[in-house]
Amino acid sequence: MMRVGQVIGLPPENLEEYRRLHADVWPEVLRMIHECNIRNYSIFYRNGMLYAYFEYVGDDYEADMKKMAADPNTREWWAVCGPLQRPLENRAEEEWWAHMEQVFHTD
Numbered sequence: 001m002m003r004v005g006q007v008i009g010l011p012p013e014n015l016e017e018y019r020r021l022h023a024d025v026w027p028e029v030l031r032m033i034h035e036c037n038i039r040n041y042s043i044f045y046r047n048g049m050l051y052a053y054f055e056y057v058g059d060d061y062e063a064d065m066k067k068m069a070a071d072p073n074t075r076e077w078w079a080v081c082g083p084l085q086r087p088l089e090n091r092a093e094e095e096w097w098a099h100m101e102q103v104f105h106t107d
Contacts, residue, residue: 002056005100009086010050018050018084028073036064050085052097 010018022043033041037058044051058064068074082096091098 002061003102003105004052004054004056005102006052006097007088007100008050008052008097009048009088010045010084011086012048014084015045018045018081021081026073026077028071029077032068032071032074036068038064050097051100 039055041054088098
């Protein structure tokens, strides 16, 4: 299992709309998340930033992320949510959400 942490900006004026959307995530999007081996997925907000955490339980992360990115329903969901977000300037070129380095974990 791989733990993944990500971060992206969310201007405070977009928070209520983002909350509204995520209170009723499209079932097709949730199904694709599950099909792509993502579990225990959470998004947190603080001071204009979103922090995501999930656990990847598959054996080919890159292939599963490509599968998700090719899904029409997921792409439509991203088109709705994306304009609310503000990617970090120092993210990797191919990233929308910037990946974070895990520096500690305990069970």
